[in-house]
Amino acid sequence: MNKLRTDLLIAAPGFLLLMVGFLIPVAGILLLGVRDANGVLTATHLSRFLTDPFYLEIAWRTVKLSLIITALCIVAGFPLAYIMARGSARLRLWLIISITLPLMTSVVVRTFGWMVLLGRGGLIPDTLNMLGLVRRNYSLMQTETAVVLGMTQVLFPFMVLSILGVVMRIDIRLEEASRVMGCTFLKSLRLVVLPLAIPGVIAGSLLVFTLSASYFITPSLLGGARLPVLAGSIYETATRTLDWPFAxxxxxxxxxxxxMLLIPYARLSRRANG
Structure with missing residues (x-):
């Protein structure tokens, strides 16, 4: 009982700050979506969203892009995290600096950088044109490819650092034992390292998916009005049409x-990995 009381006292300031700064404002906004002008509970705003094909398409695009971004971060992040964990201390230091340095730059600045690279006359379209893959004056702006590239670069560090923390705790002798037993390097990665690194992959996936689903600056700038996502739609509804209940x-x-996506994923992953 004394330990519980001590823990509650220690956690009280943080919990109070969370309540005042996050839970209460968010609860107020969410209640606004299920009440009418008279304060009576209603599902009118929710049914408007669920019966409108335009908004359903926005929701599906948000989920689809978030899943693609998460998958790309896993595929690219796991090898880099493994190299950082098994490399020398100097190599790990420089790679960590390279990974975390973009986090010190504003997302808006990085997104404008992608606009320069992907827009008409940018480096990437011009390179593709030189290779004969696209026509002249080709632009990747306002495409799902642009959104995926920009968001993957923004969220990639979260995946790498989540996996790195787990891989560094894996005993390297397990890999050596698998190699002695006849496994190739790739087979050892697949059968030994990857299963043990699943907690880091799960943590990184949860971070990347939730952040990508709630971002609106990068998708709005790179996707434009042609490819709205749910977070951008909320922002537009609240600031332009001033329809706060629908937002x-x-x-x-x-x-x-x-x-609905994260809870089953976390439960199944935890059950599969004990």
Whole structure:
């Protein structure tokens, strides 16, 4: 009992800050989405979203892009995290600096950088044109490819650092034993390292998916009005049309949708890995 009381006292300031700065404001916004002008509970705003094909397409695009971004971060992040964990201390230091340095730069600045690279006359379209793959004056702006590239670069460090923390705790003698027993390097990675690194992959996936589903600056700038995502739709509804109840209803859809995907994923992954 004394230990529980001590723990509660230690956690009280942080919990109070969380309540005042996050839970209470968010709860107020979410309640706005299920109430009418008279304060009576209603599902009108939610049903408007769920019966409109335009908004359903936005929701599907948000989920699809978030899944693609998460998958790309896993595929590219795991090898880099393994190299950082098994490399020398100097190599690990420089790679960590390279990974974390973009986090010190504003997301808006990085997104404008991608706009320069992907826009008409940018480095990437001009290179593709020189290789004969695209026509002249080709642009990747306002495409799903641009959104995926920009968001993957923004969220990639979260995946790498999540996996790195787990891989560094894996005893290298397990890999050596698998090699002695006849495994190739790639087979050892697949049968020994990857299963043990699953907790880091799960943690990174949860971070990347939730962040990509809730981002609106990068998708809005790279995708434009042609490719709206749910977070951008919430922002537009609240600031341009000033329809706060419908914006709150979209927020409810976003929160519930993310939880419906993440909770089963986390439970199944935890059960599969003990």
């Amino acid at each position: 709150a209803a979209q927020s409810i859809i976003l929160v519930v949708g993310v939880l």
